[in-house]
Amino acid sequence: MTTAPQAPKPAAPAAGGNRATMKKELPEHFKAYRHVWVFIEYEHGKIHPVSLELLGEGRKLADKLQVELAGVIIGEKADELAAAAQECFEYGADLCYRVYDPILAHYRNQSFTKAMTDVVNTYKPEIFLLGATTLGRDLAGSVATTLLTGLTADCTELAIDDERSLAATRPTFGGSLLCTIHTLNFRPQMATVRPRVFGLPDRQPGRTGRVIDHPLDMTEESIITKVLKFIPDRESNQCQLAFADIVVAGGLGLRSAENFHLVKNLAEVLGAEYGGSRPLVQKGWITADRQIGQTGKTIRPKVYIAAGISGAIQHRVGVEGADLIIAINTDPNAPIYDFAHVGLIADATQVLPALTEAFAKHLSVNRIAG
Amino acid sequence: MHIVVCIKQVPDSAQIRVHPVTNTIMRQGVPTIINPYDLVVLEEALRLRDNYGGTVTVLTMGPPMAEDSLRKCLTFGADRAVLLTDRFFAGSDTLATSYALTAAIRKISETWGKPDIVFAGKQTIDGDTAQVGPGIASRLNLQQLTYVSKINGVVSDKNQIEVERRAEGGIQVLVSTMPVLVTMIEGSNEMRRGTMAAALAAAKAEIVTWSAADAGVEDMTKCGLRGSPTVVKKVFAPAARSEKAFQLPVAGKPAEEIAALLLEDLFQRKPAIEDELMKFASGQ
Structure with a gap:
């Protein structure tokens, strides 16, 4: 990803524009790179959902390129990983590369980077996708730097262009515009995608594939960082924003930190999760784990109610997967009305309590009637 | 240090x-x-x-x-x-x-x-x-x-x-x-x-x-552009959805009426949501 220009440049934002037209043939040694890969994040006995979402998207890319889709799965026990590989086949993978070793029981950057780069250098994928989780981001940066190839973070759209090249689209300039990035002359083309940007593909029970083992040529003594312990989050502390069916969120249109409870009250009546836009985190009105948008959580609820949120691109890309977006904003020209389905040009601080009451009443009346 | x-x-x-x-x-x-x-x-x-x-x-x-x-x-x-x-x-x-x-x-x-x-x-x-x-x-x-x-x-x-x-x-x-x-x-x-x-x-x-x-x-x-494997091919603003948001007729109405309008519209668009909400409410 090209970072925002470091030195004064003419005519921003044409970052790299002059090179975009530069067409060079892919160097000979990269031509052997084929197939689409997804890193399968397997921890604490389960596959992270983002890996399955990426198998769905990777399948589309592989079909377009007419190549195979492979998962790479790294961990401690062969049998556990075999079961996980079977799950990958049912979600669209044709094969899985498996690296298992007691050393790999816990994620550590050094051991996972070694496992990953060895498999890439041996089997040479053209496209390699990872989930933009804390683990995926930690690993992707190391692997890309070790391989000296391009890496595009937090993509919101992946496509194949006319020249078989990966076109990775992501928000840029603090989420105010989108850009499409290519890794022209290097392989693999690497990209990360945040959880919930893509939906879960349909599972095809019984679909099979091949497992290819690759050894980890490493000893515990050579790994410098040791895991002393792992303290799991308490279930109640984890906010389930990303997977909630209904989400209510607030923005600066609420005008004060005190007014944020209006969002929480409505969420409570609906059994919904609540969150907010980035400025609210910066102002300290909500904690970072409640942030919705490009740099926070991406959500795919059935109903999303955005109260007093203007709808900057960085917010938009985090909520566009919602089935129904209801926006409440006093500004009829707010960008949120470009992608919301239903709009209420009104003051959120007045509408929210009225909505809370109306829902509460409707639900209690119907409950008694029912 | x-x-x-x-x-x-x-x-x-x-x-x-x-x-x-x-x-x-x-x-x-x-x-x-x-x-x-x-x-x-x-x-x-x-x-x-x-x-x-x-x-x-x-x-x-x-x-x-x-x-x-x-x-x-x-x-x-x-x-x-x-x-x-x-x-x-x-x-x-x-x-x-x-x-x-x-x-x-x-x-x-x-x-x-x-x-x-x-x-x-x-x-x-x-x-x-x-x-x-x-x-x-x-x-x-x-x-x-x-x-x-x-x-x-x-x-x-x-x-x-x-x-x-x-x-x-x-x-x-x-x-x-x-x-x-x-x-x-x-x-x-x-x-x-x-x-x-x-x-x-x-x-x-x-x-x-x-x-x-x-x-x-x-x-x-x-270094710089020459040393960067990634190339930005295009920078753009996302298109608006073909249809803009359907605006509920709320101008000049009190909050209670606006809320009622939204509930009606929501349950019409998403009947399943009403059922789910009822289930949630009765589960409490």
């Missing part, structure tokens, strides 16, 4: 505006700030120095005006500041950026001693990639400790460091051997304020300024 902190001067993204017609960034008048995530690690570096002794060197790559951000870091209490600036760096992606910063850190190492800890912000608010820190760690062969929420302690004579790291679904407690690269999550600590006296001293302090050649960058083809 010698600590190097990598920072970046970024446009204040909250104030970025996009020209509605040309879809270009309107940079004029957008103030620059130190990337907020960098302040989290700078504060941590200053605390470690205050507790264990040593010096803090702040490093940035950027245009000459990035000097302002470095002076701010000196005001906060950093011991020295290095500006890496050269037109060859223009257009660097994260791989080219980590290459240039690595050269500068090697030079810092030769000049003022090997760093025990290199800090970088978790990510920047303009690029948001979180890739430069890991890039530096890989290139310098440092142990990589990202998303750290707390540094539990440092045992200097054994070169040991213990940290708590935000992992998926929990906290990893890690012990590692320095030199390490550390990035930290927000909320770990809050930046101290500099004193007026410190600000005055910082205004007059020397900012060490290095070109690519000064920093000992060996291969110019690995």
